[in-house]
Amino acid sequence: MLIAASKKDSGASLPQAESLRLGARLLPPSTIYVLPMRKNPNWTAKRSGHDWRDDELMLAVAWLKSFVPRVQMERRIDAAKERLLEARKQMREGLQVPFFDPSDVAAWYIFQAETFAYDRAYWTPEGAMRIAPYLTRIGKELPLLLSVKNVEERAARIMLAERRQPDGGIFELLVGLAYRRGGWTDVEFVQEKRGLERTPDLHVSRPRSHWAVECKRLAVSSYATKENQRGIVLAEKVHALLLAQYRSSVVEVVYKVELEDVPDQYLADRVQAAMERASPEPVEDEIAAIRVRPVNWELTRSVLREDFVYYGSTRMIELLAGSYAHDANHSMAAKWRPWEDRPEYADAVYQASVVTWRSASVAATRQKARHFKKTLVDANGQLPGDRPGVVHIGIETYAGARVDAFRHVRNSLQSRYFDPGKSRLRWVYGNYFVPEATTRQDESWAFTETMVPYRVGSHRTKWPLPDHMLVSPEGKNFSGMHWDGRDFH
Structure with a gap:
């Protein structure tokens, strides 16, 4: 099992440039847990050097755009831009609306990658972290x-045909690239x-070895998703x-x-009751443990x-709360003054509230840590019987160490005792991705990747793509998993 972490270091960040923090710990059911502050969040971005370009990302963008007629592509990108501008306008009025049209996610990806690579005029931290790492790897090794x-x-x-759901196709490109990089001719x-x-999806071959890849x-x-939406409602x-x-609290x-x-x-x-008690000590009942404390105005101002x-960024939450927990869910609201030049940035905040929550429910953990047996059955049905087969399953996760560790155990068992029937399925690769909108100075995004090979049944067939990474640079990885509790920043 291998793990790697990568980041985009801009050299000179935009005002909300952020960073990676990993090594989340398991959370006891009734504990208010605050990650220790491992860095000083009291920093400001550099004022110069913002004219950098990401040529590798631009190369991937140009290649993907080339498959769409120019006028049509421009129209789709303009629509994505208008949707974002309207969403930002509503955000300044206190409304939370989606930044992109779900009927054309591919155009949103291209729009976000292009603006991030060139001038950052319309980028969003959440958009960049989910798009730039994947396309950067494609651009880096496009030949x-x-x-x-x-x-x-x-x-x-x-x-074109998959514009609503481009993630699967991008994943396939990265897998195909990994096999070429891994020596398959x-x-x-x-x-x-x-x-x-x-x-x-793929046939891969080299002398005396032929595999089918799904x-x-x-x-x-x-x-x-529903749990997070429910948390936002609360x-x-x-x-x-x-x-x-007109109170400000975390x-x-x-x-x-x-x-x-x-x-x-x-x-x-419960928050009202806690404020009336005027105590920073947690309150607890059979439903939840809750702590209410003041916003860190000294740091924010x-x-x-x-x-x-x-x-609304992770950086904004970090300032208001004094730290940012990447393994938790967050919601914030504020009365604030936009910066005239870039109205999506705050120039001042007058009143603010931050709600940070985790779930320690065993039932919820089981639901979020569902194993991939159903997916494996479907993938196995696409493998032939005339050659050994391997399945790559890409899992983008934000669930935290507790859920990911449990899911890994369940996936291990499902793979070990899976009956491939007429196919010759031998291995399943779990490719786990953890993109983050980071909070460290001079970083724009961070990305953690864990690759786990799961053996199917009992055999001695060697795995076809050892020690590979799909997104992160190979050679900088080490043994372990991102959910094992270690800090590897």
Whole structure:
């Protein structure tokens, strides 16, 4: 099992440039847990050197754009830009709306990658962290990727037919590239035979060895998405309560039950009771443990006297709360003054509330840590019986160490005892990705990748792509997993 961490060091960051922090610990059910502050958050961004370009990222963007007629591509990017500007306008009015059109995610990716690589005029931290690492790797090794047979056809499908869900296709490009990098002389995207027979995504060959490769990219679990949405609903009532009293507070919550079982008014009522007690000590009942403390105005105002901070970003939350926990969920609201030159940045904050929550519910952990057996069954059905097969499963995760460790155990068991039937499936690679909108000075994004080989059944067949990384630079990885509790920054 290998792990690697990478980051984009801009040399001179934008005002909200951020950093990687990993090594989350397991959370006892009734503990308010605050990560120790390992760096001083009282920093401001440099005022010069913002004219850098990311040529590798630009190369990947130009290549992907080439598969769409120019006028059509310009129209799609303009639509993505207008959607973002409208969302930012509503954000300044206190509304939270999606930044992009879900019917054309591919255009949003291109728009965000292009603006990040060139001038950062329209970038969002959350957009950059999910897009730039993947496309940068493609741009860095584009000549090698172009040696994969049928890769142009696969890229065209990403930009056209699969514009709603481009992640799977991008994952396949990275897998194909990894096999070429790993010494496989012939790597080919297999032509689909819709309605006739199921086929693998790739055939890879080298002297005396031929494998079939199937790729599956898992989305964030629907349970995790719904849980986060429920957490936001509960937090919004706290924001409204604090705004009505014009108070500024940080609320830290550890839920002991599933969030769907938490009454709508529960958190706001408990926060009100805690404020009336006027004590920083946590309060606890059968539903949650809660602590209410003041916003760190000294830190926030110290930075805003010299700097501008992207509103709603991890950096903004770090300043208000005094630290930022990457393994938790957050919601913030504020009365603030936009910077005239870049209105998505805050020039001043007058009132603010931050709600940070984690779930210690065993039932919730099980739901978020679902194993990949169903996906494995589907992937196995696309593998032939005339050659050994391998399945790559890409998992982008924000669930934290507790969930990821449990999911790994379940995936290990499912792979070990999986019956491939007529196929010759031998290995499953779990490619776990953890992108982060970071909070360290002079970094724009950070990315952690863990690769785990899962043996299927009992055999002596060697794994076809040892010690590989799909996104992170190889050679800088080490043995271990991102959820094992170590700090490797």
